[in-house]
Amino acid sequence: MPASLFLEQLTFSGGERIPLEPDSIVVIVGPNNAGKSVALRELLGQSGAHRSETSYQVVHGDVGRIGTADEFLERLAPYRLPESGYYQLQSLQGTSYSKIVNRLMGFTPENAHEDWLRNAWGGKGLGILTRLFFDLMDHSTRITATDPADVFNLTSDIPYHPIQKMCVDPALAERLSRYFRRAFGQALIVNRTAGTRMPLHCGTAPLLDPGEDRVSPSYARKLQALPLLQAQGDGMRSFAGCLLEVTAADKHVVMIDEPEAFLHPPQARFLGTLLAKEKPAGRQLVIATHSGDLLRGLLDASPASLQIIRLTREGNLNHARTLDKDRIRTLWNEPILRFSNTLDSLFHEQVVLCEADGDCRFYASLLEATRSEDTDARMPDVMFTSTGGKHKIPTIAKALASIGIPTRAVVDFDILNSESPLKEAVEALGGNWDDFQPRWKQVKAGIEQRKPELETAHVQKEIQKLLNQVTTATFPMDVATSIRDVLRRASPWDEAKLLGVNAVPKGELRQVAETLLADLKHLGLFVVECGEMESFVPTVGGHGNAWLAEVLRMNLRQDPHLEHARRFVQGLFSPQPNAKA
Template sequence: MIAHFLVAQQSTQERLNNQSDSQLWDSALPPGHPTQHLFADREAHHRFSDLVRSAFGEPIALNRYEQQIRLQVGDPGMEDEVPPISRELREAYQRLPQLNQQGDGFRSFVNLLLHTLARPKPVIVIDEPEAFLHPPQARLLGRYLAELPPSPCQVFVATHSADFVSGILEATDKPVALVRISRSVSGPRARVLEPEDVAQILRTPALRYSNIISGLFHDGVVLGESEGDCQFYAATFDTLAKGRPNSNLVFLPTGGKAKLADTARRLRQCGIPVAVVADLDFLNDRALIKRALNALGGDFTAIESDLKTLEDTVNSTVTVTSAPEIKKEINRILGDPRNGEVLTTGQRKDITALLKSSGAWSQIKKAGLPALGSGEPYAAVLRLLDYFAGIGVFLVPVGELEGWVRQVPASNKSGWLTKVFEDGHHLRPSPELGDFRAKVNTYLASSR
């Protein structure tokens, strides 16, 4: 009996019922229905109407002149009057459509706002608030429900919408906890991202304003350095699946190596299996390596010896372009410039590419593991790759993304992926790429 007064259940069906119309009541008593509260508080009604207008472009009018208090869509275009009202005002309200005759999305949105913001019960339980809504409205509803319910109201929401969750993350003045529920043969499991961890996401623009949060609704996430990387791996992994059941993976870019490990850590806090894919020059930055190991539970001392072997080999044996050769090539690019002549865009681009390709690591990125020769240096790198794979970081053995399809020239990186897709190379992945995918999938499956 008491629960009825403390907890409001907002299921999908409940929201489609007529929850907005209310009986007139004795004004000497406090309002007992959310619509009665809007009737008694014109400011509350105006705020409520403005929220709906932001979502659908239409205000909500409150008809005070029928046997029931009724919410209607639109603006009567006239000021309210003290009864008995004029024929013109009555006809103005009669022309406005009733809320309970609107589409499912409109009714669901308005009823949720009504029962959450206008004298809500202490606890509100909402099932799939995104139902019937377009993504922008689901996102806006998430922000409203996180920002606006008055204290001490607490809202529990079950959702499958990344847009709705993104809207929640846009709210900054209320503590929010995220609970991810996953299913396995042993039964459902729940992982909680506490409010302080959610607050850290809010303070990280690259996470807050990205599609990373969609990983909550997949069985696994593969993080890549760029959008192009993710498109290539998503396409080739699908090809290699050969019609087998979808593994429900999502491939998400982080905008560079520096953000890979921290993004993976935050997603893993939610119980999401995460694998990271990075080019081989990930091993060219000790600071980056240490941050990644710290974020993902690795131990730098376990790899320090092998890393030093790699560094010594790169510094002493990998062929680099000599300074005279670089000078000669730059002179060729410049040609015979006249006094005052500035570099063309093409010349700047060619010189930049030349300087980038002259270092030892550029050679390793181009050739992959074979650039290291054989013997102990090669064995040390294989151990490094195995170690990082054990914590979910998969380094590309062919050096870089473009190394998977060497038939397509990598000089124009922006056009490389387009050419790969146009020529159908993603439909014919190499056995080496198949092995790489298998390792990623095995790791993700073991993390569930």
């Protein structure tokens, strides 16, 4: 790895210290107003030479270095002026370099001497170096990054601007143009013949006519007729600006605040993939984002160095927790989760896991309906997400709870049918299975002692009667549904899913079941006491989406048939569950 400066450790105002790798991609996520953008601004503004306990509100960054002074100078070789001991480092920051040196060192040299750079690398001027080699791209700087670059002398000048580097590196120019074309359907073209400035154009690259080359006046006129990138929308300019700075600017640490701004979800995801793919080796990328799409793009690239930090605020303190890399991989390797919105929960204050999409819509609609129209109370920042079945709940709950997201799960009553995944869900939410297992065994045994509503002979007779009604080549759906209903009544656990806690024999065993469900609820595992979602409103027929469509047409706020469901949803957020690693 070449000599480099990097963020070695982040210390947050809440007291957490998080070490970083020199080659890492660090993604800072969290709910609104958690301090993500402020953190990037503070990291840029700190010198890194001395830590101050009172110089930051959100985060302090300790700056480390890799390599010797000689290796550092070797990395700066492209900026060394011929036959001299000076380096033209002002090109890294344009005219702002002199201002930085003047403010911090008290003099304004035209160029930096080798001796000064050696001393700076040794620690005497490290703060200045971080300001030269650290960069923050916010909304405005990403836009201006695509402004035309100065024309330069190919034989004597150092190409410091990314657009200038596109001129001397055709492979880089073609690669960036190809990415831009995939995102927006247009090529990205440098105009080297526009006078003293070199703008970027977008559109279809003009073809060379016979006898024409890229500096021919006729070709220049064709280029000039293309739309200028600087005249396009913020989405195009921001996308291009991010790529230019990450791929072509010689920065050791690039920080980007909300790179997804102005982009549609597919473009944000594509940009995330490109940022991970195009980050040069040995450089650090720090991203603050609100976008699950951008995060999915980063995960698509599968960078081993990806580090996700979730930031939350408690009063005036900002707390941070990291998502274990193995758990990131576990989440991302699940096909159902890979194409779901589960990762978006990182950007919310709390999350509720449900078995299916229909459950999410039902409970989320009722939560909105239970909010009083006359109150000024803040709307809860909660996300309902489907896990594609109860067996996925423990894995997801463990990953989310491990980084401090208050996590709840809503499951049908038949989760009590077997030890797995009930045990894993309890442990994922921070509980001790030994505290629950004896009562669970009692409840399970009590339910299974119940005699099925129908004997085998009756089941056979009922199904045969239904089959005899079928005369069409295509099996009728209503008959299939009736057969399923017969089978459901034939199993004590299918009946329990319909009846919920009422399937438990009355008396002492019922009391055991009720305390078991109460303790699971306190942990954050909410078992539907009436059985399943459809049992909340038994007056509506059907199952799944058909049932849900009818229920959502009801007055969710006032209909008395939904009172039980409204109380259940309100109980999801009181008391707060324990979110433990």
